Amino acid sequence: MQLIFGLLTAFLAATTAVARKNSGKTPASNDTSLNRPLIHFTPEKGWMNDPNGLFYDNVTDLWHMYYQFNPNDTVWGQPLYWGHATSKNLTTWTHENIAIGPDSDDAGVFSGSIVIDYNNTSNFFNSSINPGQRVVAFYTYNTAESQTQYVAYSLDGGYTFTKYSGNPVLNLNSTQFRDPKVFWHDETEKWIMVLALSQEYKVQIYSSENLKEWELQSNFSHHGILGYQYECPGLSKIPIVKSSDSSLNSSNSTSPDYKWVMFLSINPGAPQGGSFTQYFIGDFDGKNFTADDHQTRFLDFGKDYYAFQAFDNTPNNDVLGVAWASNWEYGGFVPTSPWRSSMSLIRNFTLQEYHPNGEATELNLFSQPVIDHDVLNANHTIHKGNLTIGSGKNVTFDFHNSATGLVELNVTFKVNTSSIRPHDFVDLSFYLRGASDPHEYLRLGYENTAPAFFLDRxxxxxxxxxxxxxxxxxxxxxxxxxxxxxxTYKIYAIADRNILEVYLNDGLAVSTNTFFFTEGNHIGSIDVIAGIDGVYELVDFEVKQLSVKQ
Amino acid sequence: MQLIFGLLTAFLAATTAVARKNSGKTPASNDTSLNRPLIHFTPEKGWMNDPNGLFYDNVTDLWHMYYQFNPNDTVWGQPLYWGHATSKNLTTWTHENIAIGPDSDDAGVFSGSIVIDYNNTSNFFNSSINPGQRVVAFYTYNTAESQTQYVAYSLDGGYTFTKYSGNPVLNLNSTQFRDPKVFWHDETEKWIMVLALSQEYKVQIYSSENLKEWELQSNFSHHGILGYQYECPGLSKIPIVKSSDSSLNSSNSTSPDYKWVMFLSINPGAPQGGSFTQYFIGDFDGKNFTADDHQTRFLDFGKDYYAFQAFDNTPNNDVLGVAWASNWEYGGFVPTSPWRSSMSLIRNFTLQEYHPNGEATELNLFSQPVIDHDVLNANHTIHKGNLTIGSGKNVTFDFHNSATGLVELNVTFKVNTSSIRPHDFVDLSFYLRGASDPHEYLRLGYENTAPAFFLDRxxxxxxxxxxxxxxxxxxxxxxxxxxxxxxTYKIYAIADRNILEVYLNDGLAVSTNTFFFTEGNHIGSIDVIAGIDGVYELVDFEVKQLSVKQ
Structure with missing residues (x-):
């Protein structure tokens, strides 16, 4: 730890200089430091990427998030650590000390996960450690020679870790073998690890009885979009929630109430450019994951949602997860300092049936953002109903005197297609404009010819x-x-200083995208304009300007 | 045909007015009419979408292309026809009369294909028709009530068609059943039809002995990205070409020399937004198409490549095909008049192995543009080698005095990574600037951190x-x-007035995108600039400014 603190001290001194060196492509001054998101987690300083080791401690009622962390610079680099943060509410976070570091400066503690070993199957714990705090971490140890899987355990509930003396627990003599995600499989009473043989396009599935000895069960290979390589696989048992749409519930009352979902990240090679997260729905028997079909599904349709991971040990086995809200194509160049990157909001995932068109019924992940409004102030709320939007009327909702940069938008709108003619561009656009400079704005909305949701950042x-x-x-x-x-259509959007998450139709589709306005130019007004008259009605429209309670 | 010509005459008169009505989102004047591509096929007037009925007539050595055509407006609408064009060289095209029209104004002759029925299995022909000109067309007849499959035959080599009296030949009482692509399957000596049950996400495979009676063999369902619906499936037997890379040819000399490829278009729901074409590699036994794996592959990575179809009856069974070079998200709003949309260039497809990373070997489609340079003049050629590109030196290739808008760029460049530091943005950018206004430009190139090819239009x-x-x-x-x-890396790019096709590494990946400059502002110069010094060398750089011989 001497090394770490030495480096951190040096970094504190060097921060401004480092930020100013940023290749001439980012502003010369660190002029966006005030645009730090309020409820999206960011590191205090330095570089962050993948979320790691997510778990809930039910003894202290505390959520733990670790993350890939380079405290010495605002770009990725080794030595690479597990940074650490905790939260009581999954909305605001407390920075904790670095949790795990490498043994040398040219190595990295790469991505991994954490489980609670209630029954001490690992024999790492004695009776003095509360079963609910028997924290065991798995990560990839990266050196120039190899990527191998390491285990470490914590005797203080996840703040400091002791590396297992028998490391590595998995070594294939590969330089492309990483990102172990471990969970307890109730049905077979074994631990399961999924991880990537990245450049062979394989998700390997191992099982274990003691978290130290792992036996290969199967490979899940060549599914979805391959890109350059597979990273950060995950496997979760996700409940199927019955829809309120009665047409979806008539068919089969004996259908199972859950399915298994394989999450899989790709970088580079995303169709949108760079990195993205896909998923597959199927069954898992403790050995093989079998996808229901040959579909490729997107966990998020934006450009900034990568390396998704789910929390371990959640209340009610809820499937809660978080992703790195950036993209490897440009994450090292975004104009923030003295830190780079934020996490997405925490999301709660369920499976639901829906109709993707007039004839089909498909199962899909639905996600809802987890936001504890008890820790937020609603400084300004606008609520309207049954408002007709036209091309001439420029409906403006203005709250720029109190702009915090944290804005929630909740819209249900109705489309009357009867008056649309062939050449019409039939958009309903929401212009989220900066309070001090309205020429900086996000435009988002719906257009009926495409038909699609759009965002222009x-x-x-x-x-x-x-x-x-x-x-x-x-x-x-x-x-x-x-x-x-x-x-009718539903849009829920939350803008948080430099990141926007949009949830369509109760989370059937989500699009997460960063955006960058000039320092301090927080969203202060929303103009609502339709391309033509007589088409759009805001059935329900609510805007909330929020801030974090001190 | 009376109806058609009446409508066309009315349209000629109304053209300017129609163009000016374009919803206020396109320029009020038809100021881009001169930006019509030179070697990408465009309709003279009106709206075009999918290519249809592609075939080669080996009696007259002529290539036929039909297309979805609304001659009465510059947006999609019914009555919808098969427009028609022919080519001697697959580079320049002659407009022919409309080939097939619907029986009523509220119906459409939707997408389909053509085969040569050499052996008169259909009994549509007598001995007076040369076997090589026994042209049989298949299309979807679209009405408000249903989509059914129709057959028509031509006794004059593809210029006029007679509808079969027994139509429809396939009727499932569906409104979402379309786009028949028919071909002769040598191995089983049967005709095969693939078409889409669009909203059930099924490609249906039928077989026939006489082109009139069709028997369902199988369904290829729930593969790839589903989006809103499946459209325009195709199935082609494609040769595997051995690579010049010796590391790829050592493994298995007994591997087959071809594979079957299923093409499948999606709209909307493309990850890039709107419409796109995916494909699957596998085997076909006359009944079932079985994909080799569960990969989703992209036929093109740009935004403008949809409804791909392959030619029938090609010399040497070469797999040549073409796509609609637009996107349903915005195709009805692009600023051209009095026509909208072009086709892509014709491409020749092969399968080749390649290394997507350091460990894997995968089979992939490679495509090469088919351009007959004998029908083109090279007005201006610049050829350089071993040219170091830096951030300070602004290398400019200038030919704006003769700007035609048709420019070929052929580049091999080398990357020296040794001097790159963590914060560097390491791009090699080619700025293709307008001759009369250089502030309009395309920027394309490579960046080494991502690492990726990029295009900014x-x-x-x-x-x-x-x-x-x-x-x-x-x-x-x-x-x-x-x-x-x-x-080293290879980029071949061809810009043609308002469309750019980019082929990376000999066609391993292609990106097709329209672009729009102000009228007459054709590309006149190319600036080459690197983000930092000491990284990029142009091993070989050739620019050709082309025009079509009169």
């Missing part, structure tokens, strides 16, 4: 936004009615 | 480009060395 005076050729401005997502009968 | 003064929220500016593609040993 390109209207900014920050040089990085226009000059970085990977920072795609416009993203879009296939968007169908929430209620076909009423022809 | 957003630097334009045309209002549509910035205001249409679906017209994504920046696209990128995973890009690895062509030669790992030499660390």
């Amino acid at each position: 390109g209207n900014s005076k920050v040089n990085f936004v226009s000059s970085n050729p990977f920072y795609t401005d416009k993203t879009s997502v296939n968007f169908l009615p929430y209620s076909t009968e009423l022809n | 957003g630097n334009s003064k045309v209002n549509f480009v910035s205001s249409n929220p679906f017209y994504t500016d920046k696209t990128s593609v995973n890009f690895l060395p062509y030669s790992t040993e030499l660390n």
Whole structure:
């Protein structure tokens, strides 16, 4: 730990200089330091990527999140550590000391996971350690020679770790073997580890009785989009929630109430560019994961959602997870300092049936953001209903006198298609404008010809936004009615200083994207404009301007 | 045909008015009419989408292309026809009369294909028709009530068609059943039809002995990205070409010399937004297509490549095909008049093994553009070798005095990574600038951190480009060395007035994207700039400015 603190001290001194060196492609001054998100986790200083070791401690009622951390610079580099943060509410986080570090400066403690070893199957613990705090971590130890799997355990509930003397517990003499995610499989009463043989496009599935000796069970290989390599696999048992849409519940009352979902990240090679997370729905018997079909599904349709991981040991076995809210194509160049990258919000995942078109019924992940509004102030709330939006009327919701940069938007709108003519561009656009400079704005909304949800994050005076050729401005997502009968659509969006998460139709599809306005130019107003008259009605429209309670 | 010509006459008169009505989102004047591509096929007037009925007539040595055509407007609408064009060289095309039309104005002759019925299995022909010109067309007849499959035959080599009296030949009482692609299967000596039960996510495979009676063999279902619906399936037997890379040919000399490839289009629901074409590699026994694995592969990584179809009856059974070079998200709003949309260039497809990373070997489609340079003039050629590119030196290749808008770029570059530091943005950028206004430009190139090829088409003064929220500016593609040993990369790009096709590493990956500059502002110069010094060398660099011989 001497090494770590020495480096951190040096880094504190060097921070400004480092930020100013940023290749000339980011602003010369660290002018966006005030745009740090309020409820999306960011490291205090330095570089962060994948979330690691996520678990819930039910003894102290505390959530733990670790993360890939380079405290010495605002780009990725070794020595690489597990940074650490805790939360009581999954909304605001407390920075903790670095949890695990490498043995040398040219090595890295790469991504991994944590489980609670209640029954002390590992024999790492004695009776003095509360069964609910028997914390065992798995990570990839990265050196120039190899990637091997290490185990470490904590005797203080996850703050400090002791490395197992028998490490590595898995070694295939590979330099591309990483990201162990471990969980307890009730049905076979064994521990399961999934991890990636990245460049062979294999998710390997191992089982163990003691968390130290692992036996290969199967390979899940060549599924989905391969890209350059597989990273950060995960496997979760996810409940199937019955829909409120009665047309979806009539078919089969004996259907199972859960399915297994394999999560799998790819970088580079995402169709949108760079990195992304896909998933597969199927069954898992303790040995093999068998996908139900040959579909490739997207966990998020934005550009900034990678390396998803689910929490271990959650209350009610809820499937809660988080992703790194950036993209390897440009994550090392985004204009923030003295830190780079945030995590996504925590999401709660369920499986639900839905109708992707007029004829099919499919199972899909639905996700809901986990936000504890008890720790937030609602400084400003606007609520309207049954508001007709036209091309001439520029409906403006203005709260720029109190701009905090944290804005929730909750919209149900209705489309009357009867008056649409062939050449019409039929958009309903929400312009989320900066309070001090309204020429910086996000435009998001729906267009009926495509038909799709769209987001344009390109209207900014920050040089990085226009000059970085990977920072795609416009993203879009296939968007169908929430209620076909009423022809209504639902959008929930939360903007948090420099990141926007959009949940369509109660989380059927999500799009997570960073955005960058000039320092301090927080969202202060929302203009609502339709391309043509007589088409759009805001059935329900609520905007909340939020801040974190002190 | 009376109806058609009446409508066409009315359309000729109404063209300007129609163009000016374009919803206020496109320029009010038809100011881009001169930006019509030179060697990408466009309809003279009106709306075009999918290519249809592609075949080669070996009697007259003529290539036939049909297409979804609305001659009455510059947006999609019924009555919908098969437009028709022919080519001697697959590079320039002659407009022919409309080939097939619907029986009523509220119906459409939807997408389909053509085969040569040499042996008169259909009994549509007598001995007066040369076996090589026994042209049989299949299409979907679309009405408000249903989509059914129709057959028509031509006694004049594909210019006019007679509808079969027994139509429809396939009717499932579905409104979502379309796009028959028929071919002769040598091994079972039967005709095969693949078509989409679009909203059930099924490619149906039928067989027939007489082109009239069709028997269901199997369904290929729930593969790849589903999106809203499946469209325009195709199935081709594609040769496996041995690579010049010796590391790829050692393994298995008894491997087959071909594979079957299933092409499948999706709209909407593409990860890049809107419409795209995916494919699957596998085997076909006359009944079932069985994919080799569960991969989802992209036929093109750009935003403008949809509804791909392969030609029938090609010399040497070469697999040549073409796609609609637009996207349903914005195709009805692009700023051209009095026509909308072009086809892609014709491509020749082979299968080749390659190394997607340091450990894997995969089979992939490689595509090469088919361009007959004998029908083109090279007005201006620049050829350089061994040119070091730095951040300070602004290498410019200037030919703007003769700008035609048709430019070929052929680059091999080498990357010296030894001097790259962590914060460097290490791009090699080619700025293809307008001759009359250099502030309109395409930026394309490679960046070594991502690492990826990038294209930015957003630097334009045309209002549509910035205001249409679906017209994504920046696209990128995973890009690895062509030669790992030499660390060299290959880019072939062809810009043709308002469309750019980029072929990476001899066609391993292709990105097709439209772009729009102000009228007449054709590409006139290329600036080459690197982000930092000492990294990039142009091993070989050739630019050709082309025009079509009169």
